[in-house]
Amino acid sequence: MSERVGMEIALAAAETVALCRPDVIAAYPITPNTHIPEHLSDIVAEGRLDADFICVESEHSALSACCGASGAGARAFTATSSQGLLYMAEVVPIVSAMRLPIVMIIGNRALSGPINIWNDHSDIMSQRDVGWISMFAANGQEVVDMTVQSFKIAEHRDVMLPVNLNLDGFQLTHVVEPMLFPSQEEVDAFLPEYEPYAAVHPDNIVSMGTLALPEIFNEVMKAKDEVLKDSKKVILEVWKEWEEKFGRTYKPVESYKTEGAEILLLAIGSMAETAEVAIDELRDRGMPVGLLKLRLWRPFPFEEIRNAVKDVKAIAVLDRAVSFGGPGGPVFSEVRSALYDEKVRPTIISEIIGLGGRDVPVGDFIKIAEKAARVAKTGPEEEYEIFGVRGS
Amino acid sequence: MEKAKKWPEDWQEIIPGCMVFRPGSAREYHTGSWRAQRPVYDNSKCIKCGMCYIFCPEGCISQDADGYFIADLDYCKGCGICAHECWPGAITMVEEG
Amino acid sequence: MNIVENFDLYAPRLVDKEEHFSAGHRACQGCGEALAIRLMCKALGKDTVIVNATGCMEVVSTMYPTTAWNLPWIHVAFPNSASVGAGVEAGLKVLRRKGKIADRDVKTVAIGGDGGTFDIGLQALSGAMERRHDLLYVCFDNEAYMNTGIQRSGATPFGASTTTAPAGADSTGKSEWKKNLAEIIAAHNVPYVATACHSYPFDFMNKVKKARKIKGPSFIHCMSVCPTGWRTASEDTIKMGRLAVETGVFPLYEIENGKYTMNIKPDRLRPMEDYLKLQGRFRHLTPADIEVIQTRVNLEYNKLLNKVENLQSWEDLS
Amino acid sequence: MIEIRWHGRGGQGAVTSVEMLALAAIEEGQYAQGFPSFGPERRGAPVAAFNRVDNKHINVRSGVYDPDVVVVLDPSLVGLINVTEGLKQSGVLVVNTSKSPEEIKEEVQFDGAVAAVDASRIAWDELGVPITNTTMLGAVIKATGLIKLQSAKSPLEHRFGRVAQKNIKAMERAYNELKIATAN
Numbered sequence: 001m002s003e004r005v006g007m008e009i010a011l012a013a014a015e016t017v018a019l020c021r022p023d024v025i026a027a028y029p030i031t032p033n034t035h036i037p038e039h040l041s042d043i044v045a046e047g048r049l050d051a052d053f054i055c056v057e058s059e060h061s062a063l064s065a066c067c068g069a070s071g072a073g074a075r076a077f078t079a080t081s082s083q084g085l086l087y088m089a090e091v092v093p094i095v096s097a098m099r100l101p102i103v104m105i106i107g108n109r110a111l112s113g114p115i116n117i118w119n120d121h122s123d124i125m126s127q128r129d130v131g132w133i134s135m136f137a138a139n140g141q142e143v144v145d146m147t148v149q150s151f152k153i154a155e156h157r158d159v160m161l162p163v164n165l166n167l168d169g170f171q172l173t174h175v176v177e178p179m180l181f182p183s184q185e186e187v188d189a190f191l192p193e194y195e196p197y198a199a200v201h202p203d204n205i206v207s208m209g210t211l212a213l214p215e216i217f218n219e220v221m222k223a224k225d226e227v228l229k230d231s232k233k234v235i236l237e238v239w240k241e242w243e244e245k246f247g248r249t250y251k252p253v254e255s256y257k258t259e260g261a262e263i264l265l266l267a268i269g270s271m272a273e274t275a276e277v278a279i280d281e282l283r284d285r286g287m288p289v290g291l292l293k294l295r296l297w298r299p300f301p302f303e304e305i306r307n308a309v310k311d312v313k314a315i316a317v318l319d320r321a322v323s324f325g326g327p328g329g330p331v332f333s334e335v336r337s338a339l340y341d342e343k344v345r346p347t348i349i350s351e352i353i354g355l356g357g358r359d360v361p362v363g364d365f366i367k368i369a370e371k372a373a374r375v376a377k378t379g380p381e382e383e384y385e386i387f388g389v390r391g392s
Numbered sequence: 393m394e395k396a397k398k399w400p401e402d403w404q405e406i407i408p409g410c411m412v413f414r415p416g417s418a419r420e421y422h423t424g425s426w427r428a429q430r431p432v433y434d435n436s437k438c439i440k441c442g443m444c445y446i447f448c449p450e451g452c453i454s455q456d457a458d459g460y461f462i463a464d465l466d467y468c469k470g471c472g473i474c475a476h477e478c479w480p481g482a483i484t485m486v487e488e489g
Numbered sequence: 490m491n492i493v494e495n496f497d498l499y500a501p502r503l504v505d506k507e508e509h510f511s512a513g514h515r516a517c518q519g520c521g522e523a524l525a526i527r528l529m530c531k532a533l534g535k536d537t538v539i540v541n542a543t544g545c546m547e548v549v550s551t552m553y554p555t556t557a558w559n560l561p562w563i564h565v566a567f568p569n570s571a572s573v574g575a576g577v578e579a580g581l582k583v584l585r586r587k588g589k590i591a592d593r594d595v596k597t598v599a600i601g602g603d604g605g606t607f608d609i610g611l612q613a614l615s616g617a618m619e620r621r622h623d624l625l626y627v628c629f630d631n632e633a634y635m636n637t638g639i640q641r642s643g644a645t646p647f648g649a650s651t652t653t654a655p656a657g658a659d660s661t662g663k664s665e666w667k668k669n670l671a672e673i674i675a676a677h678n679v680p681y682v683a684t685a686c687h688s689y690p691f692d693f694m695n696k697v698k699k700a701r702k703i704k705g706p707s708f709i710h711c712m713s714v715c716p717t718g719w720r721t722a723s724e725d726t727i728k729m730g731r732l733a734v735e736t737g738v739f740p741l742y743e744i745e746n747g748k749y750t751m752n753i754k755p756d757r758l759r760p761m762e763d764y765l766k767l768q769g770r771f772r773h774l775t776p777a778d779i780e781v782i783q784t785r786v787n788l789e790y791n792k793l794l795n796k797v798e799n800l801q802s803w804e805d806l807s
Numbered sequence: 808m809i810e811i812r813w814h815g816r817g818g819q820g821a822v823t824s825v826e827m828l829a830l831a832a833i834e835e836g837q838y839a840q841g842f843p844s845f846g847p848e849r850r851g852a853p854v855a856a857f858n859r860v861d862n863k864h865i866n867v868r869s870g871v872y873d874p875d876v877v878v879v880l881d882p883s884l885v886g887l888i889n890v891t892e893g894l895k896q897s898g899v900l901v902v903n904t905s906k907s908p909e910e911i912k913e914e915v916q917f918d919g920a921v922a923a924v925d926a927s928r929i930a931w932d933e934l935g936v937p938i939t940n941t942t943m944l945g946a947v948i949k950a951t952g953l954i955k956l957q958s959a960k961s962p963l964e965h966r967f968g969r970v971a972q973k974n975i976k977a978m979e980r981a982y983n984e985l986k987i988a989t990a991n
Contacts, residue, residue, distance in 0.1 A: 006833030057616030061572035068576025209564035418513035418557035467512035471519035472724030
């Protein structure tokens with residue numbers, strides 16, 4: 001019998017959250033993340049987790065209740081998708097401003113409208129500049145591992161920031177696959193009990209969520225930005241410790257067959273796994289192509305991106321969201337601005353794919369890599385492209 | 393209570409989350425400067441009922457050793473509620489300055 | 490006329506002298522809401538966590554790096570003090586169960602203005618009441634969005650002129666009636682619902698103490714006079730609250746397990762004109778407009794009396 | 808890597824089939840995926856669900872276009888939809904039908920192997936309901952040899968509890984009663 005356990009990834013996420021012993025879970029159903037809170041409520045109902053599951057009347061209240069719980073010193077968790085994240089949006093930047101280490105799993109789904117329940121990244125990209133740590137998992141194992149890591153990173157005294165862990169709706173949430181689970185003892189050893197920096201309790205009186213006037217607001221925003229940027233140190237430490245204990249490596253930017261590569265694809269989320277298959281095929285054909293998989297979205301790993309693309313002629317950045325009327329996909333914007341000041345920089349193109357659940361088969365990655373090879377010689381052909389769109 | 397600077401000078405001094413661990417520190421700000429009228433007590437009329445104390449929105453009225461009431465003019469905004477509600481008419485509002 | 494209503498004359502001296510809501514807050518002169526908060530805190534005592542919705546009281550009390558609060562206090566946003574309160578309550582409960590904090594009862598009290606309660610926060614409040622959190626919610630109702638400059642809310646009374654429902658040639662101010670929030674909350678089968686006003690401080694504080702003891706949801710609707718928004722003299726704040734009760738436009742009552750009790754019963758209701766004429770927001774009303782209001786106030790008051798006389802406690806119905 | 812496409816109707820449990828097959832393969836130490844077609848179809852509508860099985864980590868996360876195996880849970884779907892779409896010539900079509908595999912082969916004009924079993928009858932006999940998702944699991948295991956029949960028992964026991972043994976019996980009967988018409 002295998003050590004690996006087969007399970008739907010959403011359920012695996014819930015099982016892992018339970019291993020992290022949250023005190024309060026507040027969530028509201030929305031496809032495709034629903035199986036996570038459903039299964040957590042099962043786990044609480046079965047008595048396997050001592051926590052309060054607050055079945056709130058909206059996502060706004062889900063994140064608000066997490067704020068209250070976290071403010072009271074409890075470990076708090078929520079999960080959502082798409083419109084649910086937008087319904088939370090008012091509270092989202094407040095959580096980071098208040099330094100509440102809430103962990104949220106987002107089963108990524110397209111924003112309406114038209115209404116569409118399937119995967120893309122327009123939900124999280126709309127909540128990009130809010131001061132949260134934001135990471136992407138590409139498969140079930142990463143969901144399990146990064147869930148535990150998220151709590152540890154969020155609660156670290158040098159961080160105290162909320163973390164959102166993104167996994168593609170359906171492409172990951174609804175897939176049954178094998179995963180290795182840490183034991184309860186291993187998680188307990190890795191993730192210490194939550195010691196809040198402050199908590200609303202009469203034994204140590206604090207006011208949380210105060211008003212800041214213009215005279216102080218610049219400084220408050222600077223402090224918020226610095227702590228998010230600084231969190232990378234802790235993120236790297238936590239990943240190193242994970243590797244030592246569990247043997248699986250996590251980096252802000254992962255490389256796949258990049259040695260000697262002149263052409264790179266850069267992908268985020270589960271499509272980065274499918275892209276590997278395309279890279280294998282192209283390498284077999286002798287094309288010098290490699291893949292970068294972006295795991296850490298905020299704080300954005302500028303340094304790692306610069307180091308990863310040295311000696312490369314062209315990069316195709318794959319986005320699963322449109323920045324309407326903007327410079328190209330949101331990931332593309334960051335990658336291009338990371339490289340602007342480099343003396344030698346590759347040609348870089350923005351390819352937007354897989355919107356609202358549109359499937360991205362291996363062949364599409366191959367075509368995009370071929371296009372990148374072409375523009376390496378001729379230069380970009382357009383600002384950005386919604387790849388494979390009919391009528392163009 | 394430790395006297396704080398009006399503003400933290402540098403961003404490094406911002407307390408995480410803009411939390412405030414100094415309960416009641418709003419007292420550092422003296423709202424008495426808002427006042428155009430001040431309450432004057434005639435203790436010969438005072439029956440020590442404490443209605444002025446109860447109805448003060450600032451909570452700045454207290455009882456002295458003899459049981460008479462007095463407003464802390466550092467905080468009194470001069471709203472006039474105490475004078476208006478004083479049953480035996482022991483408080484009069486007089487113009488400042 | 491008993492001008493100090495139904496409390497004992499020297500009772501103020503029996504009140505908790507501790508000021509949990511300190512001086513130095515920046516509420517307007519004669520602010521009824523600041524007074525009501527101060528009184529509420531005295532009744533609650535120190536084992537309390539306050540969860541504040543965005544609004545006047547939040548803005549005037551916690552200008553970083555200072556706070557007027559001597560109680561643990563948290564504010565997140567405008568529409569969600571009930572759901573933040575739900576989270577605080579759940580968090581404290583679990584941590585106490587797990588032995589991570591002191592094993593003693595700490596009450597979570599969520600507060601909000603009428604905008605944060607009647608309008609934008611109603612969904613969160615309904616959810617929190619429905620889920621039976623051990624949570625007291627107190628609405629400090631000054632009958633408009635005063636923090637943003639006197640805009641109309643669901644709590645603004647008929648005929649009041651506000652900056653978004655102004656009186657004018659074709660308008661007599663707000664053309665809709667005030668929402669009956671206490672009834673909406675009572676319909677959630679909340680065991681303790683009460684109306685109160687800072688002008689009846691002992692009645693209010695007794696209600697807060699009663700609600701604090703409820704294990705489960707409770708709700709107090711506290712009329713809070715706003716001299717700025719109502720355009721009244723600042724020294725008249727207490728008088729205006731009294732008039733609201735004496736005219737019957739804001740009767741003080743409790744609903745305990747479905748049973749209604751009228752707490753202040755004037756022998757005869759004063760005419761609405763006595764209340765309306767002192768307020769700038771009603772200055773434009775004609776005698777005919779006032780008649781319309783009077784008729785409605787009488788009807789609502791009689792509907793309430795009917796409930797007081799006829800409805801029994803659930804405990805007597807089962 | 809083997810890719811499987813299951814056809815059923817909403818409510819017939821195709822998603823459970825792919826889950827059971829994936830869990831069985833994983834329990835054997837193989838790697839597998841099981842996932843539904845992510846559509847909005849409700850009870851009654853034709854739906855599909857998918858498996859991938861391999862002896863190493865599966866990184867493809869796009870749709871299944873050229874399956875090695877197609878499974879049809881509901882006989883009425885043959886002829887209604889193109890069940891052999893994309894099916895590799897080297898692959899196998901496994902159908903719940905009272906007809907012979909040769910008849911089906913003729914009907915769908917497929918040159919590859921076709922396997923047939925009257926799963927509806929078995930399900931009626933053993934379970935008392937016309938739900939064939941667990942029964943057809945036995946047929947697929949027999950037709951493909953992907954996993955051992957024994958491996959599917961524990962996922963079924965875990966999922967079905969009290970009625971697990973009946974489902975296992977139905978699965979075993981389909982395994983034994985499956986008839987195969989070989990490729991042309």
